[in-house]
Amino acid sequence: MLNYKAPQRDVAFVMDELLGFFEHYERLRFADATPDMVKAILQEGGKFAENILAPLNAVGDTEGCSWNDGVVTTPKGFKEAYQQYVEGGWPAMSQPLEYDGQGLPYSLSSILSEWFSGANHAWAMYPGLSQGCIETILAHGSDSQKQRFLPHLIAGRWTGTMCLTEPHCGSDLGLLKTKAEPLPDGAYAITGTKIFISAGDHDLSDNIVHVVLARLPDAPAGTKGISLFIVPKFNVSDGGEITTPNSLSCGSLEHKMGIKGSATCVMNFDGARGYLIGEPNRGLNCMFTFMNAARVGVGLEGLAATEAAFQGAISYARDRLQMRSLKGPVNKDKPADPIIVHPDVRRMLLTQKAIREGGRALAMYCTQQIDLTLYSEDADVKAAAEAKLALLTPIVKAFLTETAQECASYGMQVYGGHGFIKEWGMEQLARDTRICTMYEGTTGIQAIDLLARKIIGSQGELLRQFVNEARAYCEGQNEARRFSAWTDALLQHLDEWLQLAQGVAEKAKTNPDEIGAASVEFLMYSGYVCLAYFWLRIAVTAKEKLDSQIGDNDFYQAKLHTAEFYFERLLPRTRSLATSVSAGADSLMTMPEASFYLG
16 A cells, blocks of 8 residues: 655755745735744645645545435545544645635645645545635635635535536536526526536535536627526525535446545536526626636646556665665675666666656646735736636646656566556556646646647737746746756757747648647646746756755755756657657548548
8 A cells, every 4th residue: 555655855855946836925914824833824725635645545535425215325434534634724824815725825725735646636626626616706706605605615615516518528628508597586597417526425514615607598609698606505505504414416427447435426507596607698607717717626636646657666766675676786685686776677766756856846836926916916927827827727737647657657567567557556656646637627728728829819928928938937046057968858859849839830830730739748748948937947946955065965865866867858858849849730631521431
């Protein structure tokens, strides 16, 4: 069984030494987010992940959720763990003071989100969905809706969901059929069926607040005719008290490949009482508040899986004795050497380590930008952060989840045949992680969002802004020149990144399929370049710490070794990706559809 440990040291490095989180918090006037306070919060959060959630991970996979006559029961221990989570005040940590939150930064709570997911992905789904529900109501709800729903959601007494797709829709939400009929008192009767609803029903909280997309009677067709509604499991009085059951139910649970402890529901709304959020027919715009928060959250799930896979693999590789080193026996008093001496095992471990630590720097950089969008009083600072997030959100979501598949697979591979055996936990991790590339829009959807909407849609401006930041770092940091080969490689990739985007944009003027044909490889190329930027910064910071002789030399030296591996063994993956991006759409699109069925 996996023995998850919260990566306290690496998070402390990124927060304090790499990205300057405490200066960041001071600029945003978070007086309570002092180093001592943050350290105490992370220590307690780490204990909760390690001691409460991790032991339930295999339990959730073995037992799964059960459905009986519309009632969903979570696996043994899940409810008690959730009660401890609420009693510890964790749901309220980064929420506004005016609704009984603790007023701490979003970026701080996001660290705990990664750890909770790494310890127990299925359990972490329940509170994870509530975050997007809260943000949606905060951004678009009326004052009365906020007063009625937010205090309970923020306290964790109630949880939230996102009800988007339907059996015939998939990701094409313009096809949805769920109806919203006006009622005399200003509420709406919601009727329809939603599928794939994570945490759609369960026994953890007193109420469940569904955020539901539906159509008004006079709505235009397609995505322009979608509205957004709050639909609670139990009706709620004006004062926020639970009254009667609403007309909705869980029709069944999905039988899934992984995260079996998370209730993925088919939800039936049978004239359920709901409340319009935002303007009529603007629901999809409002829903993007939920989806953007969720996309960053799913990227953190991918990072969490990479962390868990690395922890399991490194522990096993140190202990497992098998064959001798190619250079000769390392442990002469034992019958074989630990497998960590073998180059191929090190290749897999270093790949996990490089993605784990570079990915964490990228993800925490993004949560830092989210802080700025939420809390900065400087309009220019806020706008710059929003521009960075527009570019980086699809990269974080898709790249960190695609690489998580690779890292989870390597976790199994390091174990050899034992990795395929349930008791070790690695096969569960691989199954649990697989969903992450599909949540909140598949990798293909994220890639089109990045290339078409964000880059081409801004005439390249969003990409240029980030490229200019990375260039300025390379050219303005004397320490970066100590790693001239890596700095030069990054600068060359930054230029190529712009050229690739421009090349696709030009081709797309005459053939729009060029965007779809290039988009996934372009997104993965983008991810590797982003990680190269952060690995250069990590290397510079580590070298500065080594030169200052402040201690922890092994930690910083390991950063330099991993940076070397990244630039020499992983960044070159961009060569094949760049070739594919430039190849054009013909090899994909010219074969007749009927030819797919031949042979």
